[in-house]
Amino acid sequence: MQLTDLTFLNSFAKGDKEKIAKYIKMFLDAAPGIIINMETHLANNDLKQLRTAAHSLKPQAGYMGFKQGESLLKTIEQCADTGTDVDKIPSHIETFKTMFEQAKTELTTAL
Amino acid sequence: MAKPTSIFIVDDDPVQLQMLTDHLSSMSNFSIKTFATGEDALKQISDMPNIVFLDYYLNSIDKDAQDGLDILQEIKKTSPATEVIMLSGQDKIDVAVEVMKYGAFDYIVKGESAFYRAEKAVYNLYRLAKLKxxxxxxxxxxxxxxxxxxxxxxxxxxxxxxxxxxxxxxxx
Incomplete structure (x- = not known):
């Protein structure tokens, strides 16, 4: 199943392939660092920073049409913010990492 | 406020920063400066930009960076005529009310409609300036x-x- 959908990005960039590629590259450059930050903050039990990291990646995922990833980041953000289901955060991050690898492959193909 | 020609965009999300810059540039010949932190923007606030697009959370990269609410208050103190439009990934009414209380002109939730809303906000500010x-x-x-x-x-x-x-x- 395809995880990304470039409909919005195509419409936003009015079909400008260079612009679309620029946004995709920026996302692919930024996301791995933010995922590492999320893992580090989780390991340090710093839920505030974990929430901020998930929050910052959420809109970018949305613009790439990576809706499942965006939704999972929202869940991580809410768990970290409210302190509920904190025990589920590690598995959410693992799921996100797996989904991101597929999204990355799809987006790289679109470049 | 004079015709909005000078715009600062402050956001630690590089994709959002670039997309908003491109979108506003396609609207008109604005002078746009971008910053990853509020502190960097404040160093150049003496330019007295007409509009500042300001992210609510600015500490995803630098955890010690001041958040948008602090920066909003600093801007309003230093450059009262500058209109601030707050950007946030959270669709919460209490956050929107809070930023408006501190003098923000508008509150825009990040997402696909954010760019259209940013365009409308700039247009509204331009109309307000004309009316004044x-x-x-x-x-x-x-x-x-x-x-x-x-x-x-x-x-x-x-x-x-x-x-x-x-x-x-x-x-x-």
Whole structure:
């Protein structure tokens, strides 16, 4: 199943392939660092920073049409913010990492 | 506010920063400066930008960076005429109310519709600036008319009292 959908990005960039590629590259450059930050903050039990990291990646995922990833980041953000289901955060991050690898492959193909 | 030609965009999300810059650039020939932290933007606030797009959370990269609410207050203190439009990934009414209380002109939730809303906010600010300009012009015209009327009445009274003109219209 395809995880990304470039409909919005195509419409936003009015079909400008260079612009679309620029946004995709920026996302692919930024996301791995933010995922590492999320893992580090989780390991340090710093839920505030974990929430901020998930929050910052959420809109970018949305613009790439990576809706499942965006939704999972929202869940991580809410768990970290409210302190509920904190025990589920590690598995959410693992799921996100797996989904991101597929999204990355799809987006790289679109470049 | 003068015609909005100078815009600062402050966001630690590079994709959002770039997309908003591209979108606003496609609207008009704005002078746009971008910053990853509020502290960097404040260093150049003496430029007195017309509009600042300001992210609510600015500490995803630098955890010690000040958040958008602090920066909003600093901007309003240093450059009161600058209009601040807050950006946030959270769709919460209490956050929106809070930022408006501190003087933000608008609150935009990040997402696909954010760019259209940013465009509308700039358009609304431009219209507001025009209205203020027109209101100022009408006020000046009203004052000038009032002064001219008072001077005219004073001249007529002076001429009547000096006997240069009669207060009898002539047909009585």
């Amino acid at each position: 300009q027109n209101a100022g012009m009408y006020k000046s015209l009203s004052i000038a008319f009032g002064v001219a009327f008072v001077v005219m009445i004073a001249i007529v009274i002076y001429l009547v009292m000096a006997g240069k003109i009669s207060n009898n219209p002539g047909w009585v």
